[in-house]
Amino acid sequence: MSAASPAITPLPRVPRLVSFRNSVALAGNPIPVMNAYLDAYGDTVSLYLGGVRPMLLTRDPGLMQHILQRNHRNYPKSELSHGIARYLGQGLLTSEGSYWLQQRRLIQPGFHRQRLAALTDLMLGVIEESLEPLAAQAARQGGSVTVEVHELMTATAFRIMARSVFSTSMSEAELQRLAELLTLNQAFYVRTVRQPYLRPWLQLSGQYRHHDRLATEMRGLVRHYIQQRQQAQAAGAPAPNDLLQMLLDARYEDTGEPMTEEQVLDEAAILLVAGHETSANALSWLWYLLARHPAEAARVRAELQAVLGDRSPGFADLPALPYSMQVLQETLRLYPPAWIMDRVAQHDDDYNGLPLPKGTLISAYVYGAHHLPRLWEEPEAFRPARFGKDNPREQPAYAYLPFGGGPRQCIGNQFALTEMQLVLLETLRRFDVELLDDAHPGLRPLITLRPRNPIRLRFRLLRG
Numbered sequence: 238m239s240a241a242s243p244a245i246t247p248l249p250r251v252p253r254l255v256s257f258r259n260s261v262a263l264a265g266n267p268i269p270v271m272n273a274y275l276d277a278y279g280d281t282v283s284l285y286l287g288g289v290r291p292m293l294l295t296r297d298p299g300l301m302q303h304i305l306q307r308n309h310r311n312y313p314k315s316e317l318s319h320g321i322a323r324y325l326g327q328g329l330l331t332s333e334g335s336y337w338l339q340q341r342r343l344i345q346p347g348f349h350r351q352r353l354a355a356l357t358d359l360m361l362g363v364i365e366e367s368l369e370p371l372a373a374q375a376a377r378q379g380g381s382v383t384v385e386v387h388e389l390m391t392a393t394a395f396r397i398m399a400r401s402v403f404s405t406s407m408s409e410a411e412l413q414r415l416a417e418l419l420t421l422n423q424a425f426y427v428r429t430v431r432q433p434y435l436r437p438w439l440q441l442s443g444q445y446r447h448h449d450r451l452a453t454e455m456r457g458l459v460r461h462y463i464q465q466r467q468q469a470q471a472a473g474a475p476a477p478n479d480l481l482q483m484l485l486d487a488r489y490e491d492t493g494e495p496m497t498e499e500q501v502l503d504e505a506a507i508l509l510v511a512g513h514e515t516s517a518n519a520l521s522w523l524w525y526l527l528a529r530h531p532a533e534a535a536r537v538r539a540e541l542q543a544v545l546g547d548r549s550p551g552f553a554d555l556p557a558l559p560y561s562m563q564v565l566q567e568t569l570r571l572y573p574p575a576w577i578m579d580r581v582a583q584h585d586d587d588y589n590g591l592p593l594p595k596g597t598l599i600s601a602y603v604y605g606a607h608h609l610p611r612l613w614e615e616p617e618a619f620r621p622a623r624f625g626k627d628n629p630r631e632q633p634a635y636a637y638l639p640f641g642g643g644p645r646q647c648i649g650n651q652f653a654l655t656e657m658q659l660v661l662l663e664t665l666r667r668f669d670v671e672l673l674d675d676a677h678p679g680l681r682p683l684i685t686l687r688p689r690n691p692i693r694l695r696f697r698l699l700r701g
Contacts (some may be wrong), residue, residue, distance in 0.1 A: 248293070248591060249278035257288025264431040266689075268576075268604060268680055275605055281591070289433045292579075292598040296605030298612070302635040303588045304580045304599055306643035312580035314645075315598050317430050321684065324422040324452040326503035329648065330511050339489065341648065343496075344504060347483045348648055353655055355478070357552040359400050360656055364663045367393040371696055372667055381697040383673065387688055390520040390660075391416055394513035397656055402509050403462045404477040411458055418455040419510055422448050423683040459506045463498065481505055508649075514685050515574040515640075516653045520660055521688055522572035523565065526619050528672040528694050533621060537561045538665045550662050555655065558662065563621040565657050569639035571619060576604040576686040578641060603638055604686070612636045664696075671695040 251274050263270045264287075271294060274282050281295040295301060304312040313333050322331035329340050346352075367389065375382040392412055399407045407415070425448045429436055439445060466481055476482050484501045488494065496504070527534040540560045541550075550558065578601045586593040593599070608616045612632050614623075622628055630637075640647035647653070664670070671694060679689030 249282050251278065251282055251284035253285045253288060256285040260287045260432055260434075263287070264428060266680055266682060267431065268682055271602060271605060272608075275602070280605075280609075286598075287431055287433045290598065292600060293593075294600050294602055296602045296609055298606055298633045298635040300588050300591070300599075301601040301603075301606065301638070302642065305578070305601065305635070305638075305641065305645070308586060309643045309645070311583050311586055312599070313583065315579045315581035317579045317598070320430070321426055324426060324448065324455075325510060326456065326499075326506055328503040328507035330507045337645075340504065343487045343489070344484070345648065347480050348652055350651070353651060354552040356401055356652075357655065357659070360397050360659050361549055361663065363393060363396045363400060364660055367396070368664060368667055372698060375668075375696060375698045381671075381695050384694055384696050386524045386692045386694055387517070387521040388691075390524075391513070391517040393660065394517040394520070394656070395509075397516075398509050398513040400479075401652075402480045402505055402512075403466070404479040404481070405462070407458075415455060415458060415510070418451050419514070420683075422451055422455070427683050455510070456502060456506055459509060460502055463501060463505060480508060512649055512652070515647070515649075516656050516660075518574045518685050518687050519565070519569055519572065519653075520657055521692055522686075523568045523657070523661065524664075524670055524694055525678065525688070525692050526568055526571070527564070528670045529675075530619050531669070531671075533564060533619070534665060534670060537564055537661065541662055541665065547666075549666070550659065552655070555658055558658070559626070560621065561658055561661055562654070563624040565654065565661065566624040566639075567619060567621040570607045570613070570637060571617075572686055573603045573607055573639040574685040575639065575641055575647070576682055577602050604682075606636050606638075609636075667699060668696040669699060671697060 259270050274284060274294065275296055280297040281293060281300060283291065283293055286292050314331075319331060319333070325331060327336075329337065329344055332340060371382050371384060371389075392409075395407065395412045395416065399405065399412075425444065429439065463481065466485070470476060476486075481501075484496060484504055487496060527537075537560055540558055544557050545554060555562075580599050580601070582593050582595055582597040582599070585595050606612065610616050613636075623630070635642055638646075640650035640653075673693050673695055678692050681687040681689040
């Protein structure tokens, strides 16, 4: 409980009938529905998810900091997050409590700065492989090529994660199938959360069994690479320096035992599947924004040429290219991949006079905080300069949290930022990016924030 709680004031409540009436719209795209509720009722509001499950929705940075950091032990992830474990397994993303902490400590060394530096050449190699066919096609077509950027960024991010985890490239067919399986299971799972009244029908119609089979297929693709590694090692092959080997070699401090094969599978699957998604979606939005704002792309390119000339960036070069990072930061503000997070109160609590009884489900609406006018000047404008050192931010803590916050902040955030910065820089060394259609692609908020429709841009070769 707070040391000196103010007088309790009633929390605005969206009528249950309104929540139920809006459940279909919320299932399709919850962001406009949530924005409308918060704009009408205040920054924290009580409602019924799908007209069924009572919850609090908040874009108040103070309350988000309270549940994610200051009193995080009282606020584990809720059953909404744990439910995705049915399809992804019990890995770092979905586990809880002492098991989560044990796994976090075991996996954290895989994302230390030294390992990131070693992975930079790997990332650059994958980026080159992704861009070279586009450059060749553009050269054959008079200097430009039309690109569906979400497909391109998904394939590139998948390849980077596959090589970082497995030291090998997945086939194009495997990459496409993994992406398809992930999308199908995400969309299904999100539907069960946003429209809980459909669950009995989904059970009777066999939809749960169908998506369980899809999850088994997805895990089987990952298991194949783990077993391949185990067979190679049994035959005396040298151990590569990748994330899978780190998982296989890790030992628990208390027992000295390694993880079981199922534990390695859970963690490798989540690293591969969830690890690519943040980057793929953020990069897709990045190219849409830069195509709409060519002056910002030109500024990144000018910084790149001033610092590096014609050479590719190395890991040590990245801090000397701050404007490219500002462009990424502003993209992540406008389109945060982890756009919402949920927690549930284990014990009675309060925040500034707001009672938070045991069992209270709270959704921290990151997208809402990132777009709140009282926190951000011109919140809908793309202004990378707002993150510059000469423009100090005035927002409170937890007004900006694209990778979450507190102890459960994304373990791979620096990996993702490094990867995205390299993709940005290497692409702008080769291409101008131009808009073909001024229409917004729309939002598809699943577990992460995807574009709803394809983003087709023209990549025009730069003349040397």
